[in-house]
Amino acid sequence: KAGVTQTPRYLIKTRGQQVTLSCSPISGHRSVSWYQQTPGQGLQFLFEYFSETQRNKGNFPGRFSGRQFSNSRSEMNVSTLELGDSALYLCASSLGGGGGPLGEAFFGQGTRLTVV
């Protein structure tokens, strides 16, 4: 079974630009969550999508947005990039059910975004 696939793996952008990152979840998984990882702030939750609807949102500015398609693939977009947006962006997929063993989340390798 293929794992979570994130593209691209590395990205360099200039301040003020926008960027779109892509995540393909594990086949059959309907929930996709996004996280930002930085040395200073650690791993922080951005948002979660399930069946094309945003179910939860973390404490990030509106420049960070996302969407999910009918095949469960998800994209996140960051507009008007700032230097502080440089981070590893991780996507996690899960079956999306409530509790029990269906709840486990599996991460992709991430997209390393550098803003210059």
Place this chain on the structure above:
Amino acid sequence: QQQVKQSPQSLIVQKGGIPIINCAYENTAFDYFPWYQQFPGKGPALLIAIRPDVSEKKEGRFTISFNKSAKQFSLHIMDSQPGDSATYFCAASRSGSARQLTFGSGTQLTVLP
């Protein structure tokens, strides 16, 4: 109330030793507690997870101990190996699933040969 506090920040043990990483949480609504292992350049990989209806769970060399009254949980790695050298993160979430994880700050473990 959303924080998960993890300690120590770094840990060095000899091969065969039993490193212990501790986490404490404040939000009593948390009911799912996973541990992740991350190698440089990789995403976090799920190691083991526990729910508050049990006090201990073992999977291979990894054991989670959970103390609901103290709001603490810990990871023990038995017979540690150099290949276990990685960063370990504890996390917590509500509603029994991993939909919105709150992570600890991470522990960098080094296992010396």
